[in-house]
Amino acid sequence: MLEMKKLKKSFGDIEVLRDIDLRLEKGKVLVIVGPSGSGKTTLLRCINLLETPTEGEMTVGDLQLTFSPGTKLRKIDILELRQRTGMVFQSYNLFPHRTAVENVMEGLITVKKADKHESRSLAMEMLRKVGLEEKAEAYPYQLSGGQQQRVGIARAIAMDPDLLLFDEPTSALDPELVGEVLNVMKALAAEGRTMVVVTHEMKFAADVADTVVFMDNGRIVERGTPDEVFRQSANERTKAFLSRVSGTEPPVQATF
Amino acid sequence: MTDKQIQIFMDSLLPLLKAAVAFTIPLAIISFVLGLLVALLTALARLSSFKPLVWLAQFYVWIIRGTPLLVQLFIIFYGLPKVGIIIDPFPAAVIGFTLSVGAYGSETIRAAILSIPKGQWEACYSLGMTYWQALKRAVLPQAARVATPTLASSFISLVKDTSLAATITVTEMFQVSQQITAAQYEPLLLYSEAALIYLVISSVLSYGQARLEKHFDRYTAR
Numbered sequence: 038m039l040e041m042k043k044l045k046k047s048f049g050d051i052e053v054l055r056d057i058d059l060r061l062e063k064g065k066v067l068v069i070v071g072p073s074g075s076g077k078t079t080l081l082r083c084i085n086l087l088e089t090p091t092e093g094e095m096t097v098g099d100l101q102l103t104f105s106p107g108t109k110l111r112k113i114d115i116l117e118l119r120q121r122t123g124m125v126f127q128s129y130n131l132f133p134h135r136t137a138v139e140n141v142m143e144g145l146i147t148v149k150k151a152d153k154h155e156s157r158s159l160a161m162e163m164l165r166k167v168g169l170e171e172k173a174e175a176y177p178y179q180l181s182g183g184q185q186q187r188v189g190i191a192r193a194i195a196m197d198p199d200l201l202l203f204d205e206p207t208s209a210l211d212p213e214l215v216g217e218v219l220n221v222m223k224a225l226a227a228e229g230r231t232m233v234v235v236t237h238e239m240k241f242a243a244d245v246a247d248t249v250v251f252m253d254n255g256r257i258v259e260r261g262t263p264d265e266v267f268r269q270s271a272n273e274r275t276k277a278f279l280s281r282v283s284g285t286e287p288p289v290q291a292t293f
Numbered sequence: 294m295t296d297k298q299i300q301i302f303m304d305s306l307l308p309l310l311k312a313a314v315a316f317t318i319p320l321a322i323i324s325f326v327l328g329l330l331v332a333l334l335t336a337l338a339r340l341s342s343f344k345p346l347v348w349l350a351q352f353y354v355w356i357i358r359g360t361p362l363l364v365q366l367f368i369i370f371y372g373l374p375k376v377g378i379i380i381d382p383f384p385a386a387v388i389g390f391t392l393s394v395g396a397y398g399s400e401t402i403r404a405a406i407l408s409i410p411k412g413q414w415e416a417c418y419s420l421g422m423t424y425w426q427a428l429k430r431a432v433l434p435q436a437a438r439v440a441t442p443t444l445a446s447s448f449i450s451l452v453k454d455t456s457l458a459a460t461i462t463v464t465e466m467f468q469v470s471q472q473i474t475a476a477q478y479e480p481l482l483l484y485s486e487a488a489l490i491y492l493v494i495s496s497v498l499s500y501g502q503a504r505l506e507k508h509f510d511r512y513t514a515r
């Protein structure tokens with residue numbers, strides 16, 4: 038479903054992603070963890086081309102793209118790729134001038150050219166899925182953060198993307214609202230959606246991820262099942278990071 | 294006021310209102326609508342990544358903002374015939390005011406577009422929208438709200454500025470008040486009467502502005 042080969046991204050002279058190799062099968066969930074500034078957001082944004090990789094190759098479904106400095110991507114490839122991916126943002130980025138249901142309808146009407154009636158009923162179905170049917174006519178400012186983020190998820194899945202991208206979807210939320218969003222995400226994973234999730238929610242990662250990658254300084258320094266990365270890592274950086282986010286020592290210390 | 298003055302006031306009310314309806318108001322509305330279009334295109338040109346377009350827009354704004362509107366009107370109406378371009382008074386005034394609204398309005402619209410968070414563009418792009426779709430569906434509707442108070446003020450200014458068209462022989466309201474004054478020798482009375490009508494029009498527009506702002510406020514927390 039998703040494959041990256043030797044993907045690089047620089048902003049000017051700063052190399053933010055260095056030789057990223059990544060594979061994700063259909064129906065699997067990939068969780069990206071790593072310290073601040075390690076390039077997680079950039080990696081995610083490269084997948085739907087909100088950032089253009091500097092070099093390397095990327096395949097999403099049957100769409101294959103090669104990047105090299107100085108060559109421009111074709112517009113239709115960019116639009117095609119973005120239709121196949123849905124993104125959920127840390128700061129929700131809902132359209133403030135549209136109600137919840139209109140937010141979900143927006144892509145259907147503007148991009149898929151669906152008619153208004155069909156769009157509305159599909160959007161209502163999506164809102165039902167995230168448990169917000171009764172908030173359909175509310176404007177974003179009338180919703181809690183958790184509700185806004187669930188609308189954001191409904192907006193993304195309404196387009197029926199092959200791949201869902203989440204950039205720290207719960208880190209702007211009050212702690213008591215995190216659960217409702219994670220539950221929706223768990224349900225999506227259980228439905229067999231292909232997802233790439235950047236998060237600091239280690240419990241969620243351990244429960245839902247098929248693969249966890251740990252990024253540091255623009256590289257993937259470790260990858261494996263949640264168990265391999267969270268419990269059995271021998272990598273000092275990974276262990277240091279995990280102890281910081283969990284606030285405890287790494288669970289399994291080498292004791293010989 | 295003497296009876297004679299009251300009589301003059303009443304007699305001139307109809308011609309003044311006629312001039313307002315036939316010239317002042319259409320001049321303001323046509324120039325403003327066209328001016329907004331020019332302003333939007335100029336704002337987008339300034340925000341584009343294609344440098345020549347940016348320079349062209351900057352040059353236009355620089356010229357219009359750096360010279361008096363009255364002088365611009367004179368150039369268009371009295372100056373251009375010298376190079377064979379002859380324009381009737383009313384269209385000449387429309388051109389002058391349109392260029393003016395376009396230049397000042399472009400700054401307002403540009404600032405309003407820039408005030409919309411990048412996340413709004415990205416939300417559109419992530420759904421698969423093009424630049425123009427994102428602009429039309431998400432950015433401009435929100436920018437309109439930001440720009441409304443300033444643009445409404447410039448529309449009210451424009452209504453008053455149409456009096457400058459008197460100098461290029463457009464028979465708008467102020468021009469008519471001058472004509473009547475020339476016959477009646479009551480400058481204080483007649484110019485005050487014209488001022489009063491401008492005041493009424495401006496007040497109606499201010500009310501409209503308040504309504505419009507309220508309409509936009511429906512999606513924001515107070």
Ligand SMILES: Nc1ncnc2c1ncn2[C@@H]1O[C@H](COP(=O)(O)OP(=O)(O)OP(=O)(O)O)[C@@H](O)[C@H]1O
Pocket residue numbers: 048051053071072073074075076077078079080
């Ligand atoms: N548009 C940009 N221009 C220049 N540098 C950038 C840009 N975007 C990101 N960077 C830099 O790239 C590096 C990686 O940023 P990125 O946002 O991908 O990190 P992150 O892992 O998501 O961090 P966080 O956990 O804080 O969200 C940082 O050093 C950042 O300063």
Ligand SMILES: [Mg+2]
Pocket residue numbers: 077078079205
């Ligand atoms: Mg980030």
